[in-house]
Amino acid sequence: MEIDFKPRIGDKQRDPKKEEEILGLWKREVTYSFNVSSKKQAFSIDTPPPYASGRWHLGGAVHYSQIDMIARCKRMQGYQVLFPMGIDRNG
Numbered sequence: 001m002e003i004d005f006k007p008r009i010g011d012k013q014r015d016p017k018k019e020e021e022i023l024g025l026w027k028r029e030v031t032y033s034f035n036v037s038s039k040k041q042a043f044s045i046d047t048p049p050p051y052a053s054g055r056w057h058l059g060g061a062v063h064y065s066q067i068d069m070i071a072r073c074k075r076m077q078g079y080q081v082l083f084p085m086g087i088d089r090n091g
Contacts, residue, residue, distance in 0.1 A: 031075065034080060034081070034082045035080060038080040040078060040079055040080035041078075041079055041080065042079065042080050042081075042082065043071075043074045043079040043080070043081050043082070044081075044082040044083075045067060045070065045071055045081070045082070045083045046084075047064070047067060047083075047084070047085060064085075067083075068083075068085070071083040
């Protein structure tokens with residue numbers, strides 16, 4: 001018995017040109033820079049170091065993704081966001 005299945009959403013393909021366009025916009029608008037002289041209200045995030053016990057795992061990536069999401073949300077709300085992303089591996 002053969003099932004004739006056609007997905008409702010067609011295949012989508014990644015378009016590197018679109019990514020380059022977005023990156024260019026971010027560079028022109030200096031989206032990810034922190035301007036000390038800005039009149040916008042500042043919002044700062046200090047990334048906590050990961051736990052020193054054990055190997056790096058998916059939970060760490062999820063945690064940093066959540067922090068990044070907050071920074072991006074605050075930028076969209078008009079804050080001047082200081083988010084010095086770095087990963088301290090504690091030796």
